[in-house]
Structures are given as structure tokens and as C-alpha cells.
Amino acid sequence: MLWCPSEGGGTGVYILGINAYHADSSACILRDGVLVAAAEEERFRRIKHWAGFPELAIRYCLAEAGVELGDVAHIAVNRDPRANLGSKLAYTLRQRPDPRFLLDRLRHAGRWASLDQEFARRFPGADVASRIRHVEHHRAHLASSFYVSPFEEAVVVSVDGSGDFATAAWGVGRGGRIDVEGRVPFPHSLGIFYEAMTQHLGFPHYGDEYKVMGLAPYGEPAYLDRLRDVLRLRPDGSFRLNLDYFGFHRERRLYEWNDCAPSSGRLASDALASLLGPGRHPDEPLEQRHKDIARSIQRLYEEAFFNLLRRLHGRYRLPNLVLSGGCAFNSVANGKVYAETPFERCYIQAAAGDAGGALGAAYHAWHALENGRRGFVMRHASWGPGFSDAEIEKLVSGPLEGAAEGEIEVRRVADTDAYCREVAQAIAEGKVIGWFQGRMEWGPRALGNRSILCDPRRADMKDILNLKIKRRESFRPFAPAILREAAAEWFETDDDVPFMMKVFQIRGERRAQIPAVTHVDGSGRLQTVRADANPKYHRVIAAFRDLTGVPILLNTSFNENEPIVCRPEEALDCFLRTRMDVLAMGEFVLRRRERKP
Numbered sequence: 001m002l003w004c005p006s007e008g009g010g011t012g013v014y015i016l017g018i019n020a021y022h023a024d025s026s027a028c029i030l031r032d033g034v035l036v037a038a039a040e041e042e043r044f045r046r047i048k049h050w051a052g053f054p055e056l057a058i059r060y061c062l063a064e065a066g067v068e069l070g071d072v073a074h075i076a077v078n079r080d081p082r083a084n085l086g087s088k089l090a091y092t093l094r095q096r097p098d099p100r101f102l103l104d105r106l107r108h109a110g111r112w113a114s115l116d117q118e119f120a121r122r123f124p125g126a127d128v129a130s131r132i133r134h135v136e137h138h139r140a141h142l143a144s145s146f147y148v149s150p151f152e153e154a155v156v157v158s159v160d161g162s163g164d165f166a167t168a169a170w171g172v173g174r175g176g177r178i179d180v181e182g183r184v185p186f187p188h189s190l191g192i193f194y195e196a197m198t199q200h201l202g203f204p205h206y207g208d209e210y211k212v213m214g215l216a217p218y219g220e221p222a223y224l225d226r227l228r229d230v231l232r233l234r235p236d237g238s239f240r241l242n243l244d245y246f247g248f249h250r251e252r253r254l255y256e257w258n259d260c261a262p263s264s265g266r267l268a269s270d271a272l273a274s275l276l277g278p279g280r281h282p283d284e285p286l287e288q289r290h291k292d293i294a295r296s297i298q299r300l301y302e303e304a305f306f307n308l309l310r311r312l313h314g315r316y317r318l319p320n321l322v323l324s325g326g327c328a329f330n331s332v333a334n335g336k337v338y339a340e341t342p343f344e345r346c347y348i349q350a351a352a353g354d355a356g357g358a359l360g361a362a363y364h365a366w367h368a369l370e371n372g373r374r375g376f377v378m379r380h381a382s383w384g385p386g387f388s389d390a391e392i393e394k395l396v397s398g399p400l401e402g403a404a405e406g407e408i409e410v411r412r413v414a415d416t417d418a419y420c421r422e423v424a425q426a427i428a429e430g431k432v433i434g435w436f437q438g439r440m441e442w443g444p445r446a447l448g449n450r451s452i453l454c455d456p457r458r459a460d461m462k463d464i465l466n467l468k469i470k471r472r473e474s475f476r477p478f479a480p481a482i483l484r485e486a487a488a489e490w491f492e493t494d495d496d497v498p499f500m501m502k503v504f505q506i507r508g509e510r511r512a513q514i515p516a517v518t519h520v521d522g523s524g525r526l527q528t529v530r531a532d533a534n535p536k537y538h539r540v541i542a543a544f545r546d547l548t549g550v551p552i553l554l555n556t557s558f559n560e561n562e563p564i565v566c567r568p569e570e571a572l573d574c575f576l577r578t579r580m581d582v583l584a585m586g587e588f589v590l591r592r593r594e595r596k597p
Contacts, residue, residue, distance in 0.1 A: 012031045012032045013031070013073050013366075013369070014029060014030065014031055014065060014071055014072045014073055015029070015030045015072065015073060015074045015075075015076060015362045015365050015366050016028075016029050016061065016062075016069075016072045016074070016075045016076070016362065017029070017030070017075075017076045017077075017078070017357075017358040017359055017360070017361045017362025017363075017365070018054055018057075018075065018076070018077050018078075018358050018361070019054065019077075019078050019354050019355055019356075019357040019358040019361075020052070020053050020054055020077060020079075020115070020118075021052060021053065021079075022051055022079075022262075022354050022357075023049045023050075023051045023206055023262035023354055024040055024041075024042070024050075024051075024351075024353060024354045024355035024444075025040070025041040025042075025050055025051055025052055025053065025054040025057070025355075026038065026039065026040045026041060026054055026057055026354075026356075026357075026358045027041075027054045027057035027058040027060070027061045027358055028061060028358045028359045028383070028442075029061040029062065029064070029067075029072075029362070030362050030363070030366055031065060033363075033366045033370060033376060034376045035148070035359070035376060035378065035383060036061070036064060036065045036383075037060065037061040037064035037065060037383055037384070038061070038351070038359060038383040038384070038442040039057045039060055039061065039383065039384045039385070039440065039442065040054075040057065040351070040355045040442075040443075040563075041054040041055075041056060041057045042563040043440065043563050043564065043566040044057060044566065045563075046562060047260070047563070048207070048261060048563055049206050049207055049261060049262050050259075050260070050262075051258065051259070051260060051261070051262040052258050052259035052260065053118050053122065053259070054358075055122045060384075060385060064385075069128070070126065070127075072131065073131065074131050074132075074133050074365045074369075075115075075119075075128055075131050075132050075133065076132075076133045076135055076140075076358075076361035076362045076364060076365040077115060077132065077133070077134055077135065077361055078135055078137055078140035078141075078357030078358060078360060078361040079134060079135075079136075079137055079163065079164060079357075080134035080135060080137070081134070082134070083136040083164040083165065083166075115128075115132055116128050116129035116132060133361070133364075133365045133368075135360070135361040135364045135365065136164050137163025137164040137166070137357065138158045138160075138164065138166050138168070138169035138180070138325070139169070139178070139180060139360070139364060140357045140360035140361040140364060141158035141160065141163075141169070141324040141325045141356065141357060141360055142156045142157075142158050142169060142171070142173070142178050142322075142324055142360065143178060143359075143360035143361070143363045143364040143367070144324050144351075144352070144356040144357060144359045144360030144363065145322045145324040145328075145347060145348060145349045145352060145356070146173035146178060146322045147176075147360075147363040147364075147366075147367065147376075148349050148359070148363070148376060148377060148378035149173075149320075149322050149347040149349070149377065149378075150347065150377050151322065151345070151347065152174070152175060153172070153173065153174050153175075153318060153320065154172070154173050154318060154320035154321060154347070155170070155172060155173075155312050155313065155316050155318050155321050155322070155343070156170060156171055156172065156178060156322045156324075157169075157170045157308070157309070157312065157321065157322070157323055157324070157325075158170070158323075158324045158325040158328075159190050159191065159305070159308075159323075159326075159328070160189075160191045160325035160326035160327055160353070160354070161189055161191035161192050161195060161326060162189050162191070163354075163357075165185065165186045166183045166184065166185060166186060167185070167186055167187075167188060167189035167190065167192070168183065168184040168238070168308075168325070169182065169183045169184075170182050170183075170308070170312055172316055172318070173322065176367045177367070182238070184238050184239065187243065187246070187249035188238075188239060188240045188241045189241065190231070190239060190301065190304055190305070190327055191325070191326050191327050192241070192246075192248065192267060193230065193231050193241060194209050194212070194297065194301055194327070194330075195209060195264075195267060196245075196246065196248075196267035196268045196272070197212065197227075197293070197297045198211070198212050199266060199267060199268065199279070200268060200272060200273075200276065200279040200280070200293070201215070201279070201293060201294060202279065202280030202281055202282045202284060202290070203282070204282055205263075206261070206262045206263060206264065209330075210329070210476075211473065211476065212294045212297055212298065213298060213331070213332050214473075214475055214476040214519075215286070215290070215291055215294040215475050216291075216294040216297070216298040216299075216332070217295070217519060217520045217521035217523070218294075218295075218475060218520060219288065219291030219292040219293070219294050219295035219296075220292050221295050221296045221299045222292040222295075222296065223276060223292055223296035224296040224299055224300060226275050226296075227275075227276075227297065227300045228300065229242055229245075229275070230242050230272070230275070231300055231304060233307045236311060237307055237308040237310070237311030238308065239307075239308070244269065244271050245268055245269055245271045245272045245275065246267060246268055246269055246272075247266070247267070247268065247269045248265075277289065286475070298332060298333075301333060302332075302336065302340070305327070305330070305333050306333075306336075306337075306340045306341060309321070309337065309341045309343065310341050310342075313341055313342050313343055319342075319343060319344040319345060320343070320344070320345050320346075320347070321341075321343040321345070321346045321347070322346075322347050322348070323347075323348045323352065324348070324352045324356065324360070325352065325353065326352075326353040326354065328348050328352035328353070328501070329352060329353060329444070329501070331500070331501055331502050331503045331525050332503045332523075334346065334348065334501055334502040334503070335493075335503040335504045335523075338493075338495070346495075346502075348499065348501040348502075349443075349499065350378065350381035350441065350442050350445065350447070350498075350499040350501075351381075351442050351444070352443075352501070353444070355442075355444075356443070379498065379530075379533050380447075380498065380534060381441040381442045381443055381447050381449075381498070381499060382438055382439040382440070382441065382442075382449055382534070383439065383440075383441075383442040384439050384440025384441060384442060384566065385439060385440050385566060386438055386439035386440070387567065387568050387586070388586075389412075389586045389587050389588070391568065392568050392585055392587075392588055393412070395568050395569065395572060396410050396572070396585070396588055396590060397410070400572070400576065401576075402573070402576040402577065403576055406593065407592060407593060408576075408591065408592060408593070409590070409591045409592075409593055410588060410589075410590050411588070411589050411591075412587050412588050412589075413587060413588075413589055414587050416536060416539065417539070417543075419584070419587065420536065420539040420540040420542075420543040422589060423435075423453075423540050423582070423584050423589070424540055424541075424543035424544040424546075424547055425547065426581065426582050427453055427454060427455050427544055427553065428455060428544060428548055430455055430458060430461075430464075431582050432452060432464065432465065432468055432469065432579075432580050432581050432582070433452065433453040433580070433581065433582045433583075433584055434452055434558055434571060434574065434575050434580050434582065434583040434584065434585070435448070435449075435450075435451045435452065435453050435537075435540075435558065435584050436449070436450060436558065436565065436568065436571040436583070436584065436585040437449050437537065437584070437585075437586065438534075438536070440564075440566050443499060445499060445500045445501075445527075446555060446556065446557035446558055446564055447498070447499065447500060447527060447534075447555075448481065448527075448534050448537030448555065449534070449537070450557070450566070450571075451481075451537075451555050451556065451557065451558055452465070452469065452555070452556045452557065452558050453481075453540070453553045453554065453555060454478075454516065454553070454556075455516065455544075455548075455553075455554065456480055456514040456515075456516045456550065456552050456553060456554045457513060457515070457516065457548065457550060459516065461478075461516035461554060462474070462478060462516055465478065465554075465556065467579075468578055468579035468580065469560055469574075469578045469579065469580060470556070470560070471560070471561065475520075477519040477523075477524070477525065478516060478517055478554050478555075478556050479500055479517060479524065479525045479526065479527060479554070479555050479556065480506075480517035480524045480525075480526050480552045480553070480554065480555070481526070481527040481537075481541060481552065481553050481554075481555040482527070482528055482541070482551055482552045483528075483529055483541055483542060483545065483551040483552075484528040484530045484531075486545075486551040486552075487526070487528050489507075489510075490506060490510050490551070490552065491504045491505065491506055491507060491524070491526055492504055492505040492506075492507060497526050497527060497528045498527065498528060498529075498530070498533060499527070500525055500526070500527040500555075502525070502526070503523050503524065503525045504523065504524065504526060505522050505523050506518050506522055506523065506524050508522070513550060514550065514552055516554050517552065517554050527555060529541060540553070541553050558571060558574065559574065560574055560577070560578055562574075568585060568586075571583065571585055572585070572590075575590065580592075
């Protein structure tokens with residue numbers, strides 16, 4: 001089955017952006033400065049956070065644009081092996097790291113330097129050497145959000161683990177230009193601090209930091225003073241690690257970033273266990289001590305984050321803020337920006353982490369060609385593959401492999417209003433709905449195209465979801481998706497949050513009405529849904545509101561311990577192998593028939 005190309009092809013300047021040889025490998029393509037397609041490689045490989053060369057994502061983007069690799073004017077990548085060479089040399093002379101550490105770094109840099117050979121191997125006959133443009137890691141991050149933001153002028157900030165020997169960068173974006181005016185050098189990293197603490201709490205997998213955010217409200221900041229010896233804030237807004245508590249900066253760290261699920265070795269030294277107590281094994285139960293450490297980690301992260309933002313606002317006196325880098329996924333901190341700093345508006349694009357580096361590299365290359373903004377703003381995340389109703393019909397019209405005869409009822413409902421009313425009614429009855437519509441989302445969040453939808457009014461819905469599908473830790477919250485026009489009535493904000501990147505407090509008088517999406521501290525990582533950005537998703541939430549008076553649905557990703565589904569086959573397979581009740585896919589509704597006693 002092939003994805004359905006949208007409008008593309010023809011004349012124009014095409015720029016391909018890629019994030020390669022790192023977690024969340026990805027690709028995107030622009031036509032005359034307008035985004036045509038973007039996707040992470042994991043969705044095609046079916047391996048979470050897949051790291052390596054994003055061949056399948058590249059092929060999808062080219063197909064969606066209706067062009068060949070030879071039609072692409074520039075190939076922009078979000079790494080530059082030549083960046084910050086002076087800092088690298090000074091660090092090597094000063095720290096004298098393990099030679100194996102240096103060898104690993106050189107090998108990794110070599111992959112980036114030989115990208116033309118990798119393209120030639122994967123795309124025989126392609127001559128791309130003269131078209132490859134290397135963009136420094138944090139410049140790509142900054143470009144990834146600012147150039148698709150609604151702002152003509154903003155303070156721009158990138159914070160992550162590390163890239164091109166820096167861990168943070170900031171400056172000002174104006175029109176078609178970004179001036180980078182400050183950096184934090186490797187190894188002093190806010191992202192690595194959070195990752196090391198995540199490992200200490202027994203969450204060892206790449207990307208597990210969100211679990212610490214979910215656990216933190218269950219604890220008290222009892223370890224905050226101790227942690228202040230680990231991460232130290234500076235008057236200029238930057239930060240420094242106490243390297244006595246870490247080993248990643250000198251010792252060889254076992255990691256794997258090439259054509260596989262990413263993994264990284266232990267970041268902390270034994271001194272951290274002396275400070276906080278022994279680290280938790282993943283199979284050990286969570287104790288109150290672990291919850292208190294999580295709360296202390298989040299609190300100190302926020303202190304460092306807001307210390308930087310306040311200093312930058314004081315320096316530039318601009319009302320708008322654009323965030324990027326892996327730390328921009330700390331939605332708890334993002335939701336406090338307006339309360340803790342003078343910034344009035346904050347934009348974060350849907351794939352703010354390393355996957356978004358592909359987008360930033362492409363836009364950096366575009367603005368190097370065109371000195372000025374072209375008006376493109378990322379208001380939705382629907383940049384991945386989409387599929388026709390004819391393709392879906394072919395899949396569901398015959399016997400469904402894995403289903404007993406007569407177990408699944410398949411119906412086509414062409415009228416959109418009737419379709420959404422039927423789905424909303426099923427949600428109101430407590431059913432768990434797989435919702436597969438339109439083009440797949442760009443970024444790690446399910447935003448109404450590849451989602452599982454449920455009733456937020458049911459206090460037992462979290463347990464139902466974990467029993468039927470998710471099988472995840474009970475302390476992790478589920479997210480509310482709300483009609484944009486109703487946000488201020490239910491949340492203590494009237495902000496646009498289209499990409500589920502900010503956590504806000506649910507109004508006190510509303511919390512009892514939506515217990516399934518209200519976290520233990522009264523918060524929710526909301527998504528605001530506009531009719532003009534995602535009409536069908538908005539319509540099903542509105543239909544649920546008409547039935548119940550609640551303009552909110554519980555929204556979680558359509559998957560089961562795997563990447564979010566991409567193709568109809570994957571959606572159907574997930575539906576059949578779990579205890580999901582309904583699959584709403586294109587114009588088709590698949591229901592499990594209730595078994596007679």
C-alpha cells in the first residue's frame with residue numbers, strides 16, 4: 001500500500017532536510033519555503049526513536065512532493081563536524097579524556113562527513129556531494145521553530161543534551177535572520193542532567209524523561225538542596241554541571257546510534273549514589289524517596305530554565321519566545337513560562353527535539369537563499385503519510401486476519417456529521433476508540449490523526465486503557481484535547497497549544513468533571529483543537545460536547561509499546577490484537593460485536 005501524494009511536483013526550489021545518525025532520525029522537504037512533508041524514520045521502521053540514516057523518511061518526502069532526489073536543490077543536515085573546533089580542541093587539552101572516548105567521537109563525526117557516500121549507496125546514481133549543506137546543530141534547532149512560528153521577531157532558545165559540542169544556544173530571530181548570541185559549551189548540559197537523573201530513578205530507555213515529569217507531582221522537593229551541588233546556576237543565565245557527579249565527559253560511554261533503537265550508557269559517576277542514595281533498578285518498586293527525587297529534579301530544572309529565560313528577557317525586552325531542542329519537551333516547565341517570566345507569547349513546533357533538526361536545517365538553507373520570511377506558519381502537524389478511503393476499503397472489505405468470523409462489524413459512513421456523532425456516542429458509552437484520519441502527525445504526539453480517544457469523565461478510564469491497550473505505569477497521566485474556543489472555561493489559560501507542548505492547571509471547579517485527564521496536582525497537558533486546523537477531529541469533540549456538555553476528549557497515542565501507527569494495516573493490527581472497542585478509520589467504522597453470555 002502506498003501513501004497518497006498531496007499537491008506537489010512541478011517547478012520550484014526543493015530543499016530536503018534530514019536528521020541522521022542520531023535518535024529520532026527524520027526527513028522533511030520544502031518547496032519554495034513551504035513545508036510539503038515531514039516524518040520520523042521510526043514510523044516506517046517500527047522501532048521507537050530509530051537512529052541512523054532516514055532512508056524511508058526521505059523516500060516518503062520525495063514521493064509526497066512528487067520529485068526525485070535529483071530535483072532537490074539542497075540537502076541540509078543538522079550537524080556540522082567543523083563547528084566549534086576551537087572549543088573541542090581546548091576541551092581535549094584540558095580534560096584529557098579516555099582515548100576511546102575520542103575515537104568514538106571521531107567515528108561519529110566521520111559518518112556526517114561521508115553523507116554523500118551514504119546517499120550514493122542508498123540512492124544509486126545520485127550525485128549529491130555538491131548539494132549537501134551542513135548546519136550547526138543548535139542553529140538548526142533555533143531555525144526549526146522560529147522560521148515556522150507566527151512571530152516576525154522573538155527571543156530564540158535551544159536547550160538539549162548536546163550537539164556540535166554545545167548544549168544550549170540563544171539569540172534573536174528577526175524576519176529571515178537568526179543571530180546566535182550565546183551558547184553553553186559541552187559538557188555542561190541541562191539535558192544530560194535530566195537524563196542522568198532519569199537513569200538514576202530506574203528509567204533506562206532513551207526518551208524516558210517524560211516519566212520523571214509524570215512522577216514528580218507525587219513527591220516533595222526534599223532533595224533539592226543536595227541537587228544544587230550537581231547543577232549550578234550562573235548570574236548570566238547559563239548553568240554548569242559539577243562534573244564530579246558525572247563520567248560521560250571523559251570516559252567511553254557505550255551507545256548505539258546507527259540503524260537501530262538508540263541506547264546510551266550510564267551518564268553519572270558513583271558520586272551521585274553517595275549524594276542521593278542508590279539508584280533504582282527498573283524492576284524495583286517506586287518508593288516515596290524516588291518520587292521526592294523526581295520532584296526535586298523537576299524543580300531544579302525549572303529554576304535553571306527560568307533563570308535563563310528571565311536573563312534573556314531582560315537583555316532583549318521582546319514579548320515573544322520560541323523554544324526548541326529536546327528540553328522543549330518539558331511541557332510542565334513550558335506551561336509555567338508566562339507565570340515565571342515576562343514573556344507574553346511562546347511558540348514550540350510539533351517536533352522540537354532532534355527530529356525537528358531536519359526541519360531547521362532545511363529552513364536555514366532556504367533563508368540563506370531568500371533573505372526574508374515567506375509567511376509559512378506551522379499551525380498543524382499533519383505532514384506525514386495519508387491514505388485514501390479506497391485503500392482502506394480494500395484492507396477491511398475481506399476477511400480480517402486475526403479476527404474470528406463475525407467478531408468485527410465493518411460499516412462505511414460517508415456523512416461526516418453522522419460519522420462523528422456515532423463515534424462520540426461510542427465514546428460517551430465508555431468505549432475505547434482508535435481514531436485514524438488524514439495525514440500522520442509530525443513529532444512525537446498523537447494530535448488527532450493517529451489517536452486513541454476516550455471519555456475524560458470516567459475516573460476508571462486510566463485503568464481501562466492500561467488494561468486493554470497501554471500497559472504502562474499507573475502514575476503517568478493521559479492528555480485532554482479541548483475545543484480551542486472552550487479552553488479558557490476549563491483551564492487556567494487561554495493560550496494556543498496545538499501540539500500538546502504545555503501543561504496548565506485545570507480550573508478547580510472543573511476537575512471533578514474530567515478525572516481521567518486530571519493529574520494528581522490538578523494539571524493537564526492539553527491540546528487545543530481548531531476547526532480550521534483539523535476539522536474532523538474538532539467535529540468529533542464538538543459532537544461529544546453536544547452529548548455530554550464536556551468539550552474535551554482523552555487523547556493518547558494510537559500504539560501499543562511501539563511507534564505510533566502510520567499505515568492502515570498497523571492501525572488494524574493494533575485494533576485486533578488489543579481490546580480496543582471501535583476503529584474509526586477514514587470513512588469506515590469497525591466495531592467489536594458484543595459477545596452474548
